[in-house]
Amino acid sequence: MVTTTGAGTDTDQSTGAERKLWAAAAAVTDPELPMLTLADLGILREVAVEADGTAAVWITPTYSGCPALAEMRVDVDRAARAAGFEHVEVRTALSPAWTTDWITDEGRRKLTEHGISPPGGAPRRPAGPIPLTLMPTRTVPRCPLCGAADTEELSRFGATSCKSLHRCRTCLEPFEHVKEI
């Protein structure tokens, strides 16, 4: 079994076949953010080769309604079979819920490199009611193109569930930001 907790990947208990399965699944890319692999996004949770030979891969959705999940399931299935596993099951892991804090440092670097501003820290969720905020509290992202700090929000939502739309006041270019959730 190979698992990830967001803090790192644990391969201690794994077999060679499982490391191979992990590598195959980890290299699959997100159809909407093709510069990121499932490992970069932090949505690949666990793999196991079970006693009957089933290659099981657990992935978690980013957003409940993310349509890319169906594509990713098919891509993982295909990648695992290409790596030599005959019977593959891609399973959904719902808990713990994914947040943008699961995106790895490598994933953040790749986002910036491709002109997409990476998310800041996910909002803290204290126990009890979610506090109401009447003032903008989200961090203002830096422009991923010129690095300037002076940017404005154009829309809280973007072309995919995970992004919002911004504009740099210095270089005047619009850019996308992976919104903190």
Next chain:
Amino acid sequence: MSGENIFTGLTEEHDGDARWAFGTGFTEALAGVDTTLPAGVDGADLAAYCQMLGDDALVQSQRLVQWVTDAPELEEEVALANIALDLLGQARLLLARAGQADGTGRDEDAFAYHRSAAEFRNVHLTEVPRGDFARAVATLLVLSSWRLAVFTRLADSTDPVLSAIAAKAVNELAYHREYAVSWSLRLGDGTPYSNERMRAAVADVWPHTGELFATHPVEVSLAAQGVGVDPASVREEVHGVLDQVLTAATLPAPAPFPEGAVAGRDGRHTGELAPLLEELQRVAREHPEATW
């Protein structure tokens, strides 16, 4: 796609089960999740409860979709469509759970496309006619505040599947509420004209708020087992949130919620639901053999 024309590409079997342009897996929202019911929980009650929360999301999602190609600005259209997509995702997970809990094995499509209005369990607030943008904002403000309060508690449900669905939805709902709050402030504290429109919108949706806090017998039973949430228990919290937002938006402080009775949760709906479902279900019902 390897076919000679689009139709071959659409219909032929591929390695795995990918189909051209849209992949697959649309009936597998909970694939691979351990779906065992917690000991002592009545499956029929749990299924009914999942339908209530799932139908709220599904119906509101369909209502929001009516803004697509028709919103005041492209950015707001994208926002409303994204919120609709999140709600649709929540509905898929909840309706898939309902089909497991009631033992019928019905999938999410069977619930979404093949039930009549009287079989839907959503509250009337989600059926409110589209109206103007201010009404969309007012509806979202009330619905996301209510849903966020309920789902925050539901994240501790003794049903691990419901708990996981809720914990995930909380992050999305908090973002929806932020959006509704920002527009409530902008419209309420904008011009006298925008204030008037926002004030009218709040007045339009207010009569439907009482029903949100009317407890259905299924909710009584599931709340007692730690599976569900009694909506009466979030009444004060939600009123406090709305009071804070409307006051800051220089709108009249909200009246107490009206006393509401269970209606939509028992399948009694306004006349607005049937036409909305006709729009949602038409293609699936005309082409029952279709797959997507």
